[in-house]
Amino acid sequence: MGSTEGLTGPLADYECTAITTAPQIGQLNPPHRLLCGPGPGNAHPRVHAAMSLPEIGHLDPAFISMMEDIKRLLRYTWQTNNEFTIPVSGTGSAAMEACMANLVEPGDKVLIGVNGYFGLRLSDMASRYGGVVVQIKVPWGQVFSFEQIKAAIEEHKPTIVGLIHAETSTGAAQPLEGVGQLCHDHGALLVADCVTSISGVPCHLDKWGVDAAYAGTQKCLSCPPGVSPLTFSKRAMDKLMAREDKVKNWYLDMKMVASYLVGGKGATRSYHHTAPISMCYAIREALTIVAEEGLETRWARHREVAEAFWAGLAEIGLEPLVAKEHRLPSLTTVKVPEGIDPKVVTKVFLDKYQIEIGNGLGELAGKVWRIGLMGFNSRMDNVAVLLACFKDALA
Numbered sequence: 208m209g210s211t212e213g214l215t216g217p218l219a220d221y222e223c224t225a226i227t228t229a230p231q232i233g234q235l236n237p238p239h240r241l242l243c244g245p246g247p248g249n250a251h252p253r254v255h256a257a258m259s260l261p262e263i264g265h266l267d268p269a270f271i272s273m274m275e276d277i278k279r280l281l282r283y284t285w286q287t288n289n290e291f292t293i294p295v296s297g298t299g300s301a302a303m304e305a306c307m308a309n310l311v312e313p314g315d316k317v318l319i320g321v322n323g324y325f326g327l328r329l330s331d332m333a334s335r336y337g338g339v340v341v342q343i344k345v346p347w348g349q350v351f352s353f354e355q356i357k358a359a360i361e362e363h364k365p366t367i368v369g370l371i372h373a374e375t376s377t378g379a380a381q382p383l384e385g386v387g388q389l390c391h392d393h394g395a396l397l398v399a400d401c402v403t404s405i406s407g408v409p410c411h412l413d414k415w416g417v418d419a420a421y422a423g424t425q426k427c428l429s430c431p432p433g434v435s436p437l438t439f440s441k442r443a444m445d446k447l448m449a450r451e452d453k454v455k456n457w458y459l460d461m462k463m464v465a466s467y468l469v470g471g472k473g474a475t476r477s478y479h480h481t482a483p484i485s486m487c488y489a490i491r492e493a494l495t496i497v498a499e500e501g502l503e504t505r506w507a508r509h510r511e512v513a514e515a516f517w518a519g520l521a522e523i524g525l526e527p528l529v530a531k532e533h534r535l536p537s538l539t540t541v542k543v544p545e546g547i548d549p550k551v552v553t554k555v556f557l558d559k560y561q562i563e564i565g566n567g568l569g570e571l572a573g574k575v576w577r578i579g580l581m582g583f584n585s586r587m588d589n590v591a592v593l594l595a596c597f598k599d600a601l602a
């Protein structure tokens with residue numbers, strides 16, 4: 208027993224106990240699962256191999272050159288020429304929060320499309336940074352029409368418009384064609400959540416006029432979570448650089464991070480935080496695989512595999528929630544039939560077959576399963592296995 212004598216704060220009430228027994232828990236041995244839920248999906252074996260390579264220092268010229276490769280590959284993957292295109296240290300929510308922390312200034316009106324769980328999260332983040340949030344809504348599983356977005360922009364005159372390109376809670380793909388131009392015509396920036404679309408669903412950020420986009424690595428990139436793609440257009444950077452106040456989040460202050468990961472012409476990189484080296488290896492390898500396959504081929508593969516899955520679902524009497532024209536190839540929400548307990552089914556998948564599928568989230572909890580066929584896992588053999596497991600679990 209230690210002594211608490213002399214302490215006056217909350218610790219004074221506690222006895223200090225030395226931990227004398229070293230836990231003996233053995234070597235880590237996680238189960239081998241096929242991850243076909245909303246994410247993470249299984250990482251590509253080449254990504255795992257890259258993560259086990261020896262570390263280098265984060266200011267080593269070799270690291271800086273690798274960071275340039277990652278930025279170049281990310282620009283290709285997202286079809287953008289934005290100079291500021293980086294892997295943020297942290298999961299998708301960190302890149303999401305980076306958008307709101309840097310682009311929302313106190314009092315800015317932020318129009319957010321809420322058609323699922325992640326629109327709500329984006330609204331929460333915007334309001335925490337002083338944004339005056341206005342939400343437009345359609346039922347979960349549906350998407351916003353161009354006219355609905357236009358009418359809302361004309362009515363509310365926002366500074367920032369936030370839309371979820373791929374709503375992982377519903378499986379809906381929000382069309383973004385023309386939306387950037389619409390925002391710019393009204394003096395607004397367009398922010399897009401591409402967490403479940405990057406590399407699995409066509410993303411043409413420059414063509415669509417997207418000013419800020421964020422993503423995750425654990426979905427169609429087939430890389431474990433830990434770093435997250437983020438890009439800002441010149442318009443977005445101009446808004447950030449014109450800020451007179453400090454960004455209210457030290458870790459995600461992209462002015463400071465830019466001097467670390469981007470630098471200027473000939474400028475040296477200055478330390479901000481220690482980038483997660485092995486995760487940078489991982490995203491570099493994942494993006495290299497995307498480039499080797501080619502975007503068009505990769506998008507077509509995701510679609511072809513999803514189409515086969517949807518056809519197979521129909522054959523066993525199961526129905527996707529989202530209308531086909533707005534359905535994401537990377538993530539399908541499947542309606543739970545009357546009288547079935549969805550959690551019993553997900554448990555059969557996990558316990559009997561070592562397969563993870565997702566339950567519904569938020570408003571759709573208990574109403575749908577969420578099935579991800581993303582990146583490395585977007586394959587016909589997985590379609591066959593999933594359909595067979597559904598048949599068994601529902602028999």
Ligand code: PLP
Nearest residue numbers: 298299300325373375400402423
């Ligand atoms: N946005 C969407 C659409 C997502 O699907 C997710 C995660 O699934 C996030 C944001 C947050 O990403 P993360 O869980 O990696 O922090």
